[in-house]
Amino acid sequence: xxxxxxxxxxxxxxxxxxxxxxxxxxxxxxxxxxxxxxxxxxxxxxxxxxxxxxxxxxxxxxxxxxxxxxxxxxxxxxxxxxxxxxxxxxxxxxxxxxxxxxxxxxxxxxxxxxxxxxxxxxxxxxxxxxxxxxxxxxxxxxxxxxxxxxxxxxxxxxxxxxxxxxxxxxxxxxxxxxxxxxxxxxxxxxxxxxxxxxxxxxxxxxxxxxxxxxxxxxxxxxxxxxxxxxxxxxxxxxxxxxxxxxxxxxxxxxxxxxxxxxxxxxxxxxxxxxxxxxxxxxxxxxxxxxxxxxxxxxxxxxxxxxxxxxxxxxxxxxxxxxxxxxxxxxxxxxxxxxxxxxxxxxxxxxxxxxxxxxxxxxxxxxxxxxxxxxxxxxxxxxxxxxxxxxxxxxxxxxxxxxxxxxxxxxxxxxxxxxxxxxxxxxxxxxxxxxxxxxxxxxxxxxxxxxxxxxxxxxxxxxxxxxxxxxxxxxxxxxxxxxxxxxxxxxxxxxxxxxxxxxxxxxxxxxxxxxxxxxxxxxxxxxxxxxxxxxxxxxxxxxxxxxxxxxxxxxxxxxxxxxxxxxxxxxxxxxxxxxxxxxxxxxxxxxxxxxxxxxxxxxxxxxxxxxxxxxxxxxxxxxxxxxxxxxxxxxxxxxxxxxxxxxxxxxxxxxxxxxxxxxxxxxxxxxxxxxxxxxxxxxxxxxxxxxxxxxxxx
Amino acid sequence: xxxxxxxxxxxxxxxxxxxxxxxxxxxxxxxxxxxxxxxxxxxxxxxxxxxxxxxxxxxxxxxxxxxxxxxxxxxxxxxxxxxxxxxxxxxxx
Numbered sequence: 001x002x003x004x005x006x007x008x009x010x011x012x013x014x015x016x017x018x019x020x021x022x023x024x025x026x027x028x029x030x031x032x033x034x035x036x037x038x039x040x041x042x043x044x045x046x047x048x049x050x051x052x053x054x055x056x057x058x059x060x061x062x063x064x065x066x067x068x069x070x071x072x073x074x075x076x077x078x079x080x081x082x083x084x085x086x087x088x089x090x091x092x093x094x095x096x097x098x099x100x101x102x103x104x105x106x107x108x109x110x111x112x113x114x115x116x117x118x119x120x121x122x123x124x125x126x127x128x129x130x131x132x133x134x135x136x137x138x139x140x141x142x143x144x145x146x147x148x149x150x151x152x153x154x155x156x157x158x159x160x161x162x163x164x165x166x167x168x169x170x171x172x173x174x175x176x177x178x179x180x181x182x183x184x185x186x187x188x189x190x191x192x193x194x195x196x197x198x199x200x201x202x203x204x205x206x207x208x209x210x211x212x213x214x215x216x217x218x219x220x221x222x223x224x225x226x227x228x229x230x231x232x233x234x235x236x237x238x239x240x241x242x243x244x245x246x247x248x249x250x251x252x253x254x255x256x257x258x259x260x261x262x263x264x265x266x267x268x269x270x271x272x273x274x275x276x277x278x279x280x281x282x283x284x285x286x287x288x289x290x291x292x293x294x295x296x297x298x299x300x301x302x303x304x305x306x307x308x309x310x311x312x313x314x315x316x317x318x319x320x321x322x323x324x325x326x327x328x329x330x331x332x333x334x335x336x337x338x339x340x341x342x343x344x345x346x347x348x349x350x351x352x353x354x355x356x357x358x359x360x361x362x363x364x365x366x367x368x369x370x371x372x373x374x375x376x377x378x379x380x381x382x383x384x385x386x387x388x389x390x391x392x393x394x395x396x397x398x399x400x401x402x403x404x405x406x407x408x409x410x411x412x413x414x415x416x417x418x419x420x421x422x423x424x425x426x427x428x429x430x431x432x433x434x435x436x437x438x439x440x441x442x443x444x445x446x447x448x449x450x451x452x453x454x455x456x457x458x459x460x461x462x463x464x465x466x467x468x469x470x471x472x473x474x475x476x477x478x479x480x481x482x483x484x485x486x487x488x489x490x491x492x493x494x495x496x497x498x499x500x501x502x503x504x505x506x507x508x509x510x511x512x513x514x515x516x517x518x519x520x521x522x523x524x525x526x527x528x529x530x531x532x533x534x535x536x537x538x539x540x541x542x543x544x545x546x547x548x549x550x551x552x553x554x555x556x557x558x559x560x561x562x563x564x565x566x567x568x569x570x571x572x573x574x575x576x577x578x579x580x581x582x583x584x585x586x587x588x589x590x591x592x593x594x595x596x597x598x599x600x601x602x603x604x605x606x607x608x609x610x611x612x613x614x615x616x617x618x619x620x621x622x623x624x625x626x627x628x629x630x631x632x633x634x635x636x637x638x639x640x641x642x643x644x645x646x647x648x649x650x651x652x653x654x655x656x657x658x659x660x661x662x663x664x665x666x667x668x669x670x671x672x673x674x675x676x677x678x679x680x681x682x683x684x685x686x687x688x689x690x691x692x693x694x695x696x697x
Numbered sequence: 698x699x700x701x702x703x704x705x706x707x708x709x710x711x712x713x714x715x716x717x718x719x720x721x722x723x724x725x726x727x728x729x730x731x732x733x734x735x736x737x738x739x740x741x742x743x744x745x746x747x748x749x750x751x752x753x754x755x756x757x758x759x760x761x762x763x764x765x766x767x768x769x770x771x772x773x774x775x776x777x778x779x780x781x782x783x784x785x786x787x788x789x790x
Contacts, residue, residue: 384735386735402743403750416736417739418735418739418742
């Protein structure tokens with residue numbers, strides 16, 4: 001007769017352990033092994049009193065998969081049964097398992113039903129009965145093969161040693177049995193559901209605990225089988241109805257039925273909420289994950305067991321950002337999609353078909369504001385425009401195109417073009433405009449284009465340390481696209497460093513908003529655009545400069561804005577957070593000196609400050625100098641806290657100097673309008689078409 | 698001037714001119730069609746904003762079993778309500 005070992009992992013399982021071991025002694029396996037992982041109750045004493053072998057492991061070494069592997073290793077039976085500490089075998093349990101392994105030559109595992117205990121709640125009892133009935137509608141054992149349900153439960157299961165040795169349990173924190181079921185069928189083994197191999201077992205918790213348990217279960221399922229539970233609240237009433245019918249069939253008195261109906265509603269609603277959340281636990285912060293887990297599971301599995309080769313956790317494909325790089329790889333491998341033949345005179349056509357390809361966006365994005373300010377004006381000039389959002393980081397995964405359009409209009413400018421997400425409806429264009437490095441590669445793959453243009457807002461490789469992103473961003477300038485750069489400095493850089501063909505445009509200012517407001521200008525206020533999450537803003541040096549300023553002039557009022565979170569500083573300041581353009585114009589009109597630094601292309605903000613008559617300090621030796629000159633509206637300083645503090649003090653201490661810079665600033669930016677920027681961009685688009693025509697001739 | 702140029706020159710130039718004019722006309726048509734299509738899509742996106750915001754696909758919804766019957770019932774109820782209101786107005790006047 002086939003030898004059978006039974007392994008029972010235990011932790012604080014005294015409540016049912018005695019009953020379980022009594023049932024096992026009746027069933028008569030060859031060996032029983034209890035593995036205790038730090039019980040504080042009498043579990044170990046109960047097991048020893050029953051005369052079974054006890055193996056103790058440290059609680060932090062416990063893992064559902066690894067501890068069962070240890071159990072299988074530590075026993076000798078040809079069949080290895082696993083029971084949980086609260087699963088009591090019913091009479092005939094062991095014989096049923098022995099029979100199961102005779103039903104097919106490749107049976108690797110068998111499992112049986114979980115019967116409710118007398119005090120099990122009706123919704124759990126109904127669910128268990130109906131769930132297991134699906135595996136054997138005729139009440140007979142069934143062999144399951146590849147393509148059948150992969151369900152397997154270590155509450156009550158039995159494995160052929162040869163199968164376990166081949167597959168072994170994954171070292172996962174949860175659902176190791178489900179993973180084994182998948183792996184077993186994939187490896188060509190079969191499994192058997194035997195209705196006779198039954199145990200009494202049911203978890204009963206309060207509604208909240210049930211939610212946390214479902215959170216754990218579905219989190220484990222996602223990690224092991226890749227299952228993602230959809231979010232749907234519908235159907236709860238149907239389940240409550242099923243519970244009601246079950247209670248009625250069981251003859252529960254009306255009072256109890258009413259009480260359990262309320263519980264049933266809470267239970268099923270809780271499950272509908274907790275299950276999808278568990279499936280998406282990876283998106284939750286670590287402490288929240290741990291808090292929601294009934295088992296207190298944090299971020300990972302337990303540390304590797306000592307003396308055992310660590311086994312990895314298989315991860316199924318999910319998410320991934322392959323398209324970021326695959327499009328670049330396709331361009332590198334096979335080149336850009338050929339352009340359409342030019343049509344004579346197309347550069348001078350009155351109306352052009354313009355497609356603007358945008359990267360994902362957030363409210364307040366300066367680059368998107370620039371692009372859409374220009375696009376609205378191109379629309380008004382009669383060009384036929386469309387917007388294509390390349391959702392490379394899946395930031396807009398749950399947003400449909402109409403919502404994207406609404407947001408673009410609300411966040412940036414009132415475009416009238418349609419907005420598409422992805423390129424499934426691509427219809428060709430006279431000019432396709434790439435607008436960020438991520439959009440260049442998909443733009444190069446678009447067909448039915450007469451020309452492609454690259455509106456370059458900044459030198460984006462500088463946004464990254466050594467990385468794939470940096471390399472790919474640099475390569476975008478070498479793809480033969482005609483560039484329209486957001487400053488002469490940037491244009492020259494593209495030409496000199498990358499050999500690109502390039503024009504330039506000057507960022508416009510919304511003069512209706514940014515103008516000197518009727519408010520008295522203070523004499524003591526320095527405002528600083530402190531975007532800590534943007535490294536090119538040189539925040540650490542600016543904060544050091546402001547500290548130096550505070551030490552020299554403790555009465556100076558310092559205001560930080562632009563970041564929703566207050567920054568940690570060594571000087572007192574007022575935190576304004578993110579402000580609207582209207583609020584900013586009033587702030588710029590009242591402040592004494594502005595500080596806004598950029599280590600790459602200068603931003604719009606200094607221009608907006610200047611338009612409100614606010615003199616400001618910028619970095620010398622970078623782009624601002626080439627735009628504004630060395631002694632124009634800006635007070636320039638080296639990237640050094642003391643030099644920047646000197647510049648701030650100069651402006652604060654010398655009203656005449658402030659006045660001169662202020663007037664020069666207002667005069668300088670007066671001609672910088674979005675209409676003018678659009679003229680320059682439109683000229684760039686036509687230049688790209690003309691270049692194409694020239695190349696054709 | 699060679700005999701070939703004398704024979705083919707003027708007709709070829711005319712043909713070229715005719716083709717250029719045709720291309721210009723087709724280009725103009727393309728722009729018009731594209732402009733109309735863009736305007737229609739933009740208007741549809743404007744109208745469907747709240748449906749899209751709540752991820753409601755009316756086509757998919759109407760494919761569900763019982764959707765047509767539900768719509769027919771709604772229409773019937775609306776028709777009855779309209780008739781009722783009309784009758785009320787008549788009785789008042």
